Amino acid sequence: MSLATHATTFRFRQPSALPGFGLTFGFAVTYLSLIVLIPLGVLVARASGLGLEGLWQTATSPRVLAALKLSFGVSFAAAAVNAVAGLVVAWVLTRYAFPGRRLLDAIVDLPFALPTAVAGIALTAIYAPNGWIGGLLAPLGVKVAYTPLGIFVALVFISLPFVVRTVQPVLADLDREIEEASATLGASRAQTVLRVILPSLLPAVLTGFALAFGRAVGEYGSVIFIAGNMPFVSEIAPLLIVIQLEEFNYAGATAIATIMLAIAFVSLLAINLIQAWSRRRFGHV
Amino acid sequence: MEIRAEAITKRFGEATVLADVDVHVHAGELVALLGPSGSGKTTLLRIFAGLEQPSAGRILLGGEDATQVPVQARGVGFMFQHYALFRHLTVAENIAYGLKVRPRASRPSNAAIRARVTELLDLVQLPGLERRYPAQLSGGQRQRVALARALAVDPKVLLLDEPFGALDAQVRRDLRRWLRDIHERTGHTTLFVTHDQDEALEIADRVAILDQGRLEQIGTPDEIYEHPATAFVAGFIGEATRLPVEARGGVVRLGPHALALNGTRLADGPASLFVRPRDLVLADDGKANALPANVVAVRRAGPARRAELHLGEGLPTVEMELPADAVIGKGDVVQVALTRLRVFGG
Numbered sequence: 001m002s003l004a005t006h007a008t009t010f011r012f013r014q015p016s017a018l019p020g021f022g023l024t025f026g027f028a029v030t031y032l033s034l035i036v037l038i039p040l041g042v043l044v045a046r047a048s049g050l051g052l053e054g055l056w057q058t059a060t061s062p063r064v065l066a067a068l069k070l071s072f073g074v075s076f077a078a079a080a081v082n083a084v085a086g087l088v089v090a091w092v093l094t095r096y097a098f099p100g101r102r103l104l105d106a107i108v109d110l111p112f113a114l115p116t117a118v119a120g121i122a123l124t125a126i127y128a129p130n131g132w133i134g135g136l137l138a139p140l141g142v143k144v145a146y147t148p149l150g151i152f153v154a155l156v157f158i159s160l161p162f163v164v165r166t167v168q169p170v171l172a173d174l175d176r177e178i179e180e181a182s183a184t185l186g187a188s189r190a191q192t193v194l195r196v197i198l199p200s201l202l203p204a205v206l207t208g209f210a211l212a213f214g215r216a217v218g219e220y221g222s223v224i225f226i227a228g229n230m231p232f233v234s235e236i237a238p239l240l241i242v243i244q245l246e247e248f249n250y251a252g253a254t255a256i257a258t259i260m261l262a263i264a265f266v267s268l269l270a271i272n273l274i275q276a277w278s279r280r281r282f283g284h285v
Numbered sequence: 286m287e288i289r290a291e292a293i294t295k296r297f298g299e300a301t302v303l304a305d306v307d308v309h310v311h312a313g314e315l316v317a318l319l320g321p322s323g324s325g326k327t328t329l330l331r332i333f334a335g336l337e338q339p340s341a342g343r344i345l346l347g348g349e350d351a352t353q354v355p356v357q358a359r360g361v362g363f364m365f366q367h368y369a370l371f372r373h374l375t376v377a378e379n380i381a382y383g384l385k386v387r388p389r390a391s392r393p394s395n396a397a398i399r400a401r402v403t404e405l406l407d408l409v410q411l412p413g414l415e416r417r418y419p420a421q422l423s424g425g426q427r428q429r430v431a432l433a434r435a436l437a438v439d440p441k442v443l444l445l446d447e448p449f450g451a452l453d454a455q456v457r458r459d460l461r462r463w464l465r466d467i468h469e470r471t472g473h474t475t476l477f478v479t480h481d482q483d484e485a486l487e488i489a490d491r492v493a494i495l496d497q498g499r500l501e502q503i504g505t506p507d508e509i510y511e512h513p514a515t516a517f518v519a520g521f522i523g524e525a526t527r528l529p530v531e532a533r534g535g536v537v538r539l540g541p542h543a544l545a546l547n548g549t550r551l552a553d554g555p556a557s558l559f560v561r562p563r564d565l566v567l568a569d570d571g572k573a574n575a576l577p578a579n580v581v582a583v584r585r586a587g588p589a590r591r592a593e594l595h596l597g598e599g600l601p602t603v604e605m606e607l608p609a610d611a612v613i614g615k616g617d618v619v620q621v622a623l624t625r626l627r628v629f630g631g
Contacts, residue, residue: 177369180336183356184363185383185438195386199373278373 040261047258050251058255063231064240067256071237072263074148075216078155079163083209085156086163087201093164094171108165111158116221123154124226146228151236154223155216162215163208170204203278210271217264286347286441286474287312288333293342295328295498302328303339304498310442310476310491315468317485318478320495321521326478327366327446329495333476334444335359346441362440362473366447368431370419376430377402377415383438405433408467425456432464436471445477449484457481461488482522486510494518516557516629525559526603528596530628532556537628540597542576544626552630559627562591565605567613568622580617583607594621 047055058064093105111119127134127144134144144150174197182192220238227234237260244253288310295303303325310316318326331337333344335356344352351359371379380402384393393401406412409429419427428448435443448464449457465488468475479485485492486506493503494517502514513519520527530537530544532551537544539558568575578594581602585591590607605621613619 175367175369177365177367178371180356181363181365181369181371181434182382182386184334184336184359184361185386185434186357187382187386188357191386195382196371202373 043254043261044258046250047254050255054251055255055258058252059259063235064237064256064259066232067235067237067240068259068263070148070151070235071217071260072267074151074236075155075213075219078152078159078216079209079213081156082160082163082212083205086160086208086212087167087205089160090164090167090171094168108161112161116158116219117225119157120154120222120225123157123222124150127153127226145226146230146234148227148234150226150228151223151234154226155219158219158222159212159216162211163205166208166211167201167204170201174200203275206271206275206278210268210275213271214264214268217260287345288347288442288474288476289345290329290333291343291345293329293332293339293344295325295332295337296340302498303332305342306495306498306500308476308493308500308503310474312474313472314490315465315475315477315488317489317492318476318495319482319485319492320480322480323497324495325498326480326495330444330446330476330478333442334361334363336363360438360441362435362438362443364428364431364435364443364445364448366450368419368427370427370431370434372419374418375415376406376411376417376419376422379419379430380405380433380437382434401437402433405437408436408470409433410463424452425460428452428460432467436473440473443473443475443477445475447479448477449479449481457484464488486522494521496521513559513627516559516631519559519627519629520557523561524604525561525627526601528558528560528600528603530556530558532628532630537626539576540600542597544574544623546626546628549626549628551628554630556628556630559629560603560623561627562586562589562604562606564624564627565594565603565621566624567608567611568620575620575622578619578621580613580615580619582615583613592619594619 050058059068089108093101093108124131124145126132127137127150129135129138129143129145131145137144142149144153178196178200179192182196183189187195218238220236220242223236224239227236227239229235229239237256241253241256241260244250244256290306290308293303293306294301306325306329308316308318308329318329320326328337332339335344335351335354339352342352343350346354346359346361371382374382377399381398384398384401387393402415403412406414409432411426411429411433414422414426414430419430422430432445432448445464449460452460461484468488477489486509489506491503491505492509494501494509496517502509502518504512504514509518510522513522519525528539530539531554532538532546533553535546537546537551537556537558544558576596578596581593581595583590583592590609590611592605592607592613593602594605595602607613
């Protein structure tokens with residue numbers, strides 16, 4: 001029976017009776033290979049020149065370790081803050097009509113559009129001890145510019161739009177009836193928000209968080225101006241890579257890059273798994 | 286508990302959605318709000334629930350003015366047209382929601398909540414589905430879960446917005462009976478919105494008919510069906526065809542024919558005659574009020590056969606229900622008589 005032999009060989013699940021699968025699938029694979037996989041492959045290949053042992057030594061050298069901790073830790077904190085703040089901004093922009101709403105909506109995208117170096121310089125000017133905000137904080141003993149706190153501020157700035165822009169459409173689509181249903185069942189407004197609205201937004205917030213986190217980890221331009229770049233204190237991993245490059249230590253640079261890549265990949269994969277889980281729970285629609 | 290809307294008016298900006306509407310639902314009664322889309326029936330239901338504020342008028346729940354009582358405190362069970370189930374919660378969690386959000390003092394114990402959920406799932410005939418998510422249920426099942434959720438909080442009143450609107454015909458028919466059953470078993474005062482007259486006439490104790498924000502008539506299904514109070518109701522109920530007529534001196538003129546009004550009072554001038562398929566019978570030649578008609582088509586409509594008749598130049602065709610033994614075909618000319626004249630001025 002020819003059918004039986006078919007079953008044993010690998011086949012794509014028939015996606016639809018309509019044509020287009022072969023063409024789009026081929027394009028997607030080729031495109032992703034050219035743009036993402038091949039460059040990253042070369043990176044890993046260059047780094048593997050060091051051997052596993054060399055890679056491990058580079059990764060565990062105190063300066064690299066400190067930079068990686070700083071990069072991922074501060075990025076995580078910035079993305080977490082934006083997950084909350086971005087949600088509030090998205091809420092205000094979707095739910096309330098007020099004069100200047102469209103303007104505010106446009107302002108959200110500015111961190112996307114602004115060259116990051118410009119953002120870094122502006123933030124440094126404001127948060128330096130003699131700047132507007134830095135000047136107010138200095139008497140309280142809080143230093144922002146040239147400390148990890150400064151890095152945090154810069155990363156919050158550049159990653160804000162990701163959460164807002166992922167949550168906004170979901171919030172706009174959220175059925176008002178489920179809030180009304182919650183109210184008719186006797187739930188207070190706070191209970192409705194906590195028990196009904198937030199859980200429905202969770203997948204979108206997670207996506208926004210993942211995007212913001214990824215963006216923050218890779219950020220270079222704005223951070224180097226405000227960070228002060230002191231080794232072991234305020235030196236981020238991307239800067240360390242640039243320093244290696246300037247010393248013509250390509251193997252070292254690619255080694256740090258590969259480690260960053262691995263950590264970033266694992267974190268994003270973890271977030272994706274959480275999302276897949278929550279999506280399975282909520283079903284599609 | 287009896288509920289009452291008194292002189293409810295609702296305006297959205299320029300548009301008046303409800304104009305001076307009075308509806309009274311007695312304790313334990315099942316009342317349908319029937320009307321075409323845009324008649325304001327859903328808005329009235331939402332005003333009862335407290336989801337909208339009326340521009341004028343009062344809502345009385347159990348004889349007390351509840352117009353200013355917020356929706357959370359009204360104690361109504363509201364079922365939405367598209368059910369509005371919480372997608373991220375299981376069936377059991379959906380049903381338990383109204384109990385779990387109560388303040389600690391009045392919240393039942395977890396065991397009591399679980400028992401209530403089981404009891405309600407039995408009532409709506411969905412035992413064993415506690416752990417499913419709404420996305421894993423069929424439309425009819427979701428509707429039952431939505432009803433169980435609304436019943437869980439022991440509402441004083443049940444308000445249902447198009448309870449069968451999103452379901453297919455077969456399921457709708459089954460669920461009608463079922464809803465009537467549940468109503469009889471639980472005894473809740475129930476008001477439901479529908480645009481389907483069969484549904485309203487079949488299960489409601491009384492039907493309120495709304496058109497363009499006005500209450501046209503409220504009464505039992507028999508009253509509504511047999512004695513429509515207004516031209517709108519006469520045209521809306523019972524597949525009636527509206528024929529333009531002219532009233533003059535106790536007689537209405539339908540095209541070339543004259544029909545005696547037989548005591549119905551009607552001011553002279555243009556009027557509307559409403560003809561239902563069952564109002565027409567085959568008649569012998571020369572009988573009073575008999576009209577000649579051309580048979581345009583003969584069709585089967587469910588169990589009955591119907592003839593489409595042409596009564597005269599410029600008149601819309603009317604339908605007549607045929608006796609089982611009638612031998613009539615397309616192209617015949619027959620004599621028909623109207624068993625009753627439903628005429629309204631204007």
